[in-house]
Amino acid sequence: MNPQTPHPAHVLVEGTRRAVRTARNRMSPGASRVPSQFADITPAWLATALGKPEGSIRAVTVLDSHSGTAARARIGVAADDDSIPGRLFVKLPPSDYPQHVLLDLFGLAEKEVLAYRALGEDPPVRIPRCHAAEWDPRRSRFALVLEDLTATARFRTVVDTVSRAEAEAVVDAMADLHSAFWNSDRFAGDLAPLAHRPAIETHLGTMIRRLLLRNIKGHTADMIPDAVEQACRIFYLRSTEIHAFWASPPQTLLHGDPHLGNLFFEDDVPGFLDWQIASAGAGIRDVAYFLTASVDPALLRTIERALVQRYADRLATAGITVDGARLWTLYRAAATDWFLAAVCTAEAGARMQPLEVSREGVRRAVEAVEAHDSFRVLTALVDGR
Numbered sequence: 001m002n003p004q005t006p007h008p009a010h011v012l013v014e015g016t017r018r019a020v021r022t023a024r025n026r027m028s029p030g031a032s033r034v035p036s037q038f039a040d041i042t043p044a045w046l047a048t049a050l051g052k053p054e055g056s057i058r059a060v061t062v063l064d065s066h067s068g069t070a071a072r073a074r075i076g077v078a079a080d081d082d083s084i085p086g087r088l089f090v091k092l093p094p095s096d097y098p099q100h101v102l103l104d105l106f107g108l109a110e111k112e113v114l115a116y117r118a119l120g121e122d123p124p125v126r127i128p129r130c131h132a133a134e135w136d137p138r139r140s141r142f143a144l145v146l147e148d149l150t151a152t153a154r155f156r157t158v159v160d161t162v163s164r165a166e167a168e169a170v171v172d173a174m175a176d177l178h179s180a181f182w183n184s185d186r187f188a189g190d191l192a193p194l195a196h197r198p199a200i201e202t203h204l205g206t207m208i209r210r211l212l213l214r215n216i217k218g219h220t221a222d223m224i225p226d227a228v229e230q231a232c233r234i235f236y237l238r239s240t241e242i243h244a245f246w247a248s249p250p251q252t253l254l255h256g257d258p259h260l261g262n263l264f265f266e267d268d269v270p271g272f273l274d275w276q277i278a279s280a281g282a283g284i285r286d287v288a289y290f291l292t293a294s295v296d297p298a299l300l301r302t303i304e305r306a307l308v309q310r311y312a313d314r315l316a317t318a319g320i321t322v323d324g325a326r327l328w329t330l331y332r333a334a335a336t337d338w339f340l341a342a343v344c345t346a347e348a349g350a351r352m353q354p355l356e357v358s359r360e361g362v363r364r365a366v367e368a369v370e371a372h373d374s375f376r377v378l379t380a381l382v383d384g385r
Helices: 008-026 043-049 097-105 108-119 164-180 199-213 226-231 239-246 284-294 297-317 324-347 355-371 374-382
Strands: 057-067 071-079 087-092 130-136 141-147 252-254 263-266 269-272 279-281
Touching (some): 043 057, 043 141, 097 108, 108 130, 108 141, 164 252, 164 269, 164 297, 199 239, 199 324, 226 355, 226 374, 239 374, 284 297, 284 355, 297 324, 324 355, 324 374, 355 374
Antiparallel strands (some): 057 071, 071 087, 130 141, 252 279
């Protein structure tokens, strides 16, 4: 065992400590300036979060809400200030305790708050306008107050597919995002938590992957060839090496989970939601993840090489030169990212995604890694070949 690798018992102890902390925080809802539930979003709190004078908001009403990896609600706002939107979208810690523990264990809330702060008032890609992004590290609480997109945006799910023109628009947007943060000094400053994953997170992730992938037996097991199932064990057998490879420069800001369920379209313009998996890394990983997850394989096989070149050309217009052949190799290896996400989601069952959604995700993932021999390519890259 690497001397820097925590002993599994230490990982479990740290995981338990964080779970207990999460439980304690949930039992003390008023112990932080950051609300823990929608009932805590008072006119006074919202006015302060928006930087408005006391008394400028008369009433706040929850219009609808649900909870998954975060609690989400659309709220109506009655205000005397015309600059305050009448409707907003709010994200808070999830109502479900296991989901809240997961959020804390992997720092998902902090990552999303940091991403929205990094993107700022003039983001390089379309995102919901962020009116407030608050994070209480002592209590591991967060609150995001965002633009309500209901009236303007079109949303889809993983079972949908995009057209070639839509795929080109998303690839262009990703190149714009990545060029804005390419080798940014901020990854050694305010965005350091996105570039340096704590060891506890890495090794908890490895343990979860081992649990889910060592013996794939969920409702999509019949879709995964034996050779692919064997090959995917690299995700836990060599997880530290894989992480080190993808963490090598050049790095940029990654969305991290850009499937169709985390995107929206306004006319022909794509936008990006849910930045909980944001990190610093190789930009081509976002491209491969999106295309593998969101384009029907029959179409994707005919256009993906051109789309990777389009991404490289778009970077070039921003003064960033990349080697096209190398980029294509990295794309082939990065197709494994969506495979990992899709299979782990499917193994978690219907509590993560409806079964028909996860089956479609796994279908696309398997077709991609077989078409590109992705696990062999990833292994060669990790080996330095």
